[in-house]
Amino acid sequence: MRIRGLEIRVFEGVYPPSEDTFLLMDAVSGEKAERGLELCSGTGAVGLSIASRVGGMVAVDLNPVAAMNTLANYRRNGMQVHVVVGDLFSPIRGEFDLIMMNPPYLPDGDGTPADLSWSGGASGRAIIDRFISEVGDFLSPGGRAYMLQSSLNGIVESIERAESEGLDAKVVGRRDFEFESLVVIRMERMGQGSTRIWKS
Numbered sequence: 001m002r003i004r005g006l007e008i009r010v011f012e013g014v015y016p017p018s019e020d021t022f023l024l025m026d027a028v029s030g031e032k033a034e035r036g037l038e039l040c041s042g043t044g045a046v047g048l049s050i051a052s053r054v055g056g057m058v059a060v061d062l063n064p065v066a067a068m069n070t071l072a073n074y075r076r077n078g079m080q081v082h083v084v085v086g087d088l089f090s091p092i093r094g095e096f097d098l099i100m101m102n103p104p105y106l107p108d109g110d111g112t113p114a115d116l117s118w119s120g121g122a123s124g125r126a127i128i129d130r131f132i133s134e135v136g137d138f139l140s141p142g143g144r145a146y147m148l149q150s151s152l153n154g155i156v157e158s159i160e161r162a163e164s165e166g167l168d169a170k171v172v173g174r175r176d177f178e179f180e181s182l183v184v185i186r187m188e189r190m191g192q193g194s195t196r197i198w199k200s
């Protein structure tokens with residue numbers, strides 16, 4: 001398929017670029033960075049959409065087929081990426097100016113992972129909560145993280161958790177549907193371009 005000037009192939013069983021993918025693409029569209037990281041990369045479409053303005057891009061997906069799909073799409077579009085098969089931040093070392101993630105975020109009932117692409121555990125927050133608690137360790141000074149999530153699993157909860165981790169967090173993109181809203185939450189370490197006023 002052709003998406004915003006990019007040639008994107010979708011391998012069998014890999015999450016096809018959808019409304020959430022496009023919303024995250026929109027949110028990062030004005031970014032540029034020395035070091036970029038896309039977690040849960042799938043086809044790689046989000047990182048690829050700004051790869052020309054990122055010095056070095058790393059992509060991670062737990063599904064080896066998705067990781068291969070990411071690599072194939074970067075090659076197909078003449079871009080470089082370092083792809084790793086792994087669980088969220090576990091294979092990652094160092095700091096990044098730009099971190100992006102469209103995770104599996106849908107509640108899946110009893111918590112038994114039904115599908116790696118969309119199952120976010122019983123509450124839908126399994127990957128989201130891990131991301132929020134770990135992302136600060138991988139942000140460079142001034143670095144920005146963009147995370148997609150749904151209103152089905154607690155937008156305010158995410159912002160409060162991020163703040164308790166020492167991050168400024170705000171919604172920078174939103175799309176409303178009949179049964180849910182999708183949002184993009186941008187996070188950065190507190191005190192870096194932040195307007196937060198500390199109260200004692």
Ligand SMILES: C[S@@+](CC[C@H](N)C(=O)[O-])C[C@H]1O[C@@H](n2cnc3c(N)ncnc32)[C@H](O)[C@@H]1O
Nearest residue numbers: 015021040041042061062063087088102104117
């Ligand atoms: C909703 S899809 C998003 C794919 C792509 N980023 C997009 O926006 O179209 C979620 C992706 O997360 C991957 N994934 C699930 N659990 C993961 C984990 N623990 N660590 C890394 N990737 C994971 C899945 O394999 C899937 O490719």
